[in-house]
Amino acid sequence: MFVNFRRIRKCQCVQLITTCLVLSVVMVCWEQLDSSVVSHVKSYSYRYLINRYTFINKSFTIPRKEALSFSNYRYRLNHPDKCSGQDVLLLLFVKTSPENTERRRAIRSTWGNETYIRQALGVNVRVVFALGVPQSKQQHQALGERSRLGLQETLVREDRLHGDLVQQDFVDTFHNLTLKLIMQFRWAHAHCGHARFLMTADDDIFVHMPNLVRYLQEEAKRGVTDFWVGRVHRGAPPIRRKDSKYYVPFEMYQWTSYPDYTAGAGYVVSRDVADKIYQASLTLNASLYIDDVFMGICANAMGVSPQEHVYFSGEGKAPYHLCIYDKMMTSHGHVADIYHLWKAATDPRVKRAASGLMGRLYCTVVKLTLLCKPYYFNTYPCKAAFL
Structure with a gap:
């Protein structure tokens, strides 16, 4: 038998180069990968084996006068x-930033249009945009004092036209999101405590308002209480990498796991839960700037647990398809496409196509194809295909 040793040597050389490349990538990524794996193992162990979040409640409790400073x-x-x-x-x-004028305009014209909701859906939904003041020059080099003041004047004119901005004089930054959360529950308690439900959402989210209204009407008929629904994070670990946007130092939060919480992109609570969160905020240290985690700490202190709804997305964007629109509640990451999505998702043909035995079977197959993929992260889970 003739053996081509030159060809064998060439294959071995290619294998050696490939192995070296793979090892190089692993060595570069190992520290981050190892840190992530270890932190999640510790977090899940704490969440499912120990689960002593009473320590967190005690450590975050501060005098009422100090808590009011937030x-x-x-x-x-x-x-x-x-x-x-x-x-x-x-x-x-x-939750919006002062400069996001176009996002607010798009929401008012689509899913957040109060007139449409009242006339087409027959209920009153009040949409309010929560924001702080524009950043100063020291905090944002691209925005000078003159521009900052001009932006505030623009906000005043926008509010005169629409009457839907609620603004406090803390600086509108990522690290002040918890202040914005507290402002929402404080305002709701003082001025809209009779609303049956309260929702908080990002300004790049899409809300399928007809589906959400029908869902909440059914829950209201049942007289639901202790209701907190959204995309639930269970056993999530604090991020200790300083280069991360969500970095939390040990001094701020010393435990290996957060209490269960819903993704801040969009979630709904009943009015009794809204009042409990407000009451909790009066006695807890709000220096933790991850607002959805602080919401989880407040709820844990009041004995409230979040409930998973498969059609509330986390940070992910839902696939574009009428079978998805039929059940959609929220989808995250929509700015330029919001007008198109609103038109497509509320088209009457969506319900017709997804109804009946054949329509349901067709949509189950479609959703299995769209949702049951390993790279679809933080949007609807695979089990949503069967609901």
């Missing part, structure tokens, strides 16, 4: 009569 900011823009004299099904706070 909520006593002066209102720059406010509409205390927004809910007055009306039966409100849902009070919806949209």
Whole structure:
């Protein structure tokens, strides 16, 4: 038998080069991979084996006077009569930044249009945009003092036109998101405590308002309490990498696992839970700037647990398909496409195509194809295909 030794040597050389490349990549990524794996193992162990979050409640409890320092900011823009004299099904706070004018305009024209909701769906939903003041020059080099003041004047004009901005005088930054969360529950308690549900959402989220309204109406008929629904994170570990946006130092949070919480992109609570969160915020240290985690700490202190809904997305964007639209509640990461998505998702043909035995079977197959993939992270889970 003739053996081509030159060819064998060439194959061995290719294998050696490939092995070296793979090992190089592994060596570069190992520290980050190892840290992530270890932190998740520790976190899940704490969550499922120990689960002593009572220590967290005690460590975050501070005197009431000190806790009030996180909520006593002066209102720059406010509409205390927004809910007055009306039966409100849902009070919806949209977390927005001062410069995101186009996002607010798009929401008002689509899923957050109060007139459409009242006329087409027959309920009152109050949409309020929550924000702080524009950043100063020291905090944002691209934005000078003159531009900062000009942006505030623009916000005042926008609010005069639409009457839906609620602004306190803390600086609007990522690290002040917890202040924005506290502001929402404080405002709801003071001015819209009779709303049956409260929702908080990002300004790049899409809400399928017809589906959400129907869902909340059914829950309201059942007289639901202790209701907190969204995309649930269980046993999530704090991120200790300093280069991460979500970095939390050990001094700020010393445990290996967060209490269960819902993704801050969009979640809904019943009015009794909204009041409990407000009460908890009056006695807890709000220096933790990951707002959805702080929400979990408040809820844990009051004995409230989040409930998973498969059609609330986390940070992920849902696939574009009428079978997805039929059940969709929220989808994250929509800015430029929001008008198109609103038109497509609320088209009457969606319900017709997904109804009946054949329609349901067709949509099950489609959703299995779209959702049951390993690279679809933080959007709807595979089990949503069967619901």
